[in-house]
Amino acid sequence: MRKLGLIAGGGDLPIRLAGQCQSVGRPLFVIRLKGMADPALQAFDGIEAGIAELGKGFAALKASGCEAVCLAGVVKRPDFAALKPDWRGLKALPGAIAAARRGDDALLRFLIGEFEAEGFHVEGAHEVAAGMTLAHGPLGRLAPGPEHMLDLHKAFHVAGEIGRLDVGQGAVVCEGLVLAVEAQEGTDAMLDRCAGLPETLRGTPQARRGVLAKRPKPIQEQRVDLPAIGVATVEEAARAGLAGIVGEAGKALVMDHDAVAAAADALGLFVYGLEPKDLPPDWAE
């Protein structure tokens, strides 16, 4: 397998991907983005670089023999005025700022273009993470019942539309009502907000209702990042009184299959992998 350069932002995903490479014997070099990457990544061969130090990053990736790269983890839009770019970063800066004004999606497409222009093949997190994505069907013991189908399909549809608008990758629907949509605040904050809504609108741990859907944005996420479902996601969804979680099969990362399944079983939620072709005619895409 060709050596992978992992450009690591915040959160668990880069650690999981690095672990996956190690477990399948794939050679790896990690660029830890300053102020974002988890210190645990220092255990892998690599360097730390600022997000605008493109020249330093490209040089290190080439010197270490990487032909492919994967951009993974949480990268919050930078404060462009406070960046300290090197010469290569400076060259890219006007393009990056212009792209950022068109949205997250455009900024990430721009960054992919910069890596490709340097001769790197850009892999999606789901390619690096083969075997770590949500399979088609139920993950744990529980499967959604007929009473969950409206919410499951509608949440899946709304999350897809939200992604198409470059807004975010998550939505919560309960009895046909869209309770919340995720933008910059992230999934946890969205679920917290659901837990704070009046009980007439949502489920409770005693009487679970409603479904969280997580889907990749149509362009961005499939190359650069994928929605992730972890134990914390299941626990937050449980606190919000939801009946279950739906993700796009093959396009949602499951951070630890056994632990996620065990948490879902213990808390009484389903976690389900749906394919767009499973949608009924009402919601067909």
Place this chain on the structure above:
Amino acid sequence: MRKLGLIAGGGDLPIRLAGQCQSVGRPLFVIRLKGMADPALQAFDGIEAGIAELGKGFAALKASGCEAVCLAGVVKRPDFAALKPDWRGLKALPGAIAAARRGDDALLRFLIGEFEAEGFHVEGAHEVAAGMTLAHGPLGRLAPGPEHMLDLHKAFHVAGEIGRLDVGQGAVVCEGLVLAVEAQEGTDAMLDRCAGLPETLRGTPQARRGVLAKRPKPIQEQRVDLPAIGVATVEEAARAGLAGIVGEAGKALVMDHDAVAAAADALGLFVYGLEPKDLPPDWAE
């Protein structure tokens, strides 16, 4: 002018509409929805009724000579199991529950149908409130500049799409990035959330950036309720560091023109009425 039956939910809007009727000499009868309508509405001729007491409401409206009705104010989706319907409400209940499962929009269309079936003409809040809606162009002294146009157009577009999906009526965009989208939490909670995002993503009272857009849902809101812009909206937007607010001209209620304009001027925000035909080709609808 034919007598208006005002079906009053929570918030300021019903009070404003009642005041508007009074000031133009339009006869009025108010049904104050139990647990929702503001006590100030007791100053007007009317009765209190539970949301499922349709028979009581219809009878009172007819006895008082109302030919037209307007449903206005905040009506949170009821806990159907806890309702105490009268005979007419009981007849409508299965249809209401089925409609509610398809979304807010469907539930409100169902209620409009029930009033129409009883022979009432249903007026939109913007029809009752002629002269209270946002005009085309700037409301206060400040107008958006070229640097605000991307955010203004994108926020307007996203708010429209969010409404089409029956999600909500508001969105905040800053430098092309969608910061937040409103669902069941309401505009105030959405703006609070924006104020809590990292400063690199948003504006500040010292350096305002970003725009809040409020638009009616395509079907529901124009008959039953309209997005409202009041002094509180301007103050919340100011706290979130936004540069301004855009609404759909003729389709957003301004709760008190002079006070809203004064607040916007004092805080340094623009409040602007846009028409869909003003959108540039990129965002054309």
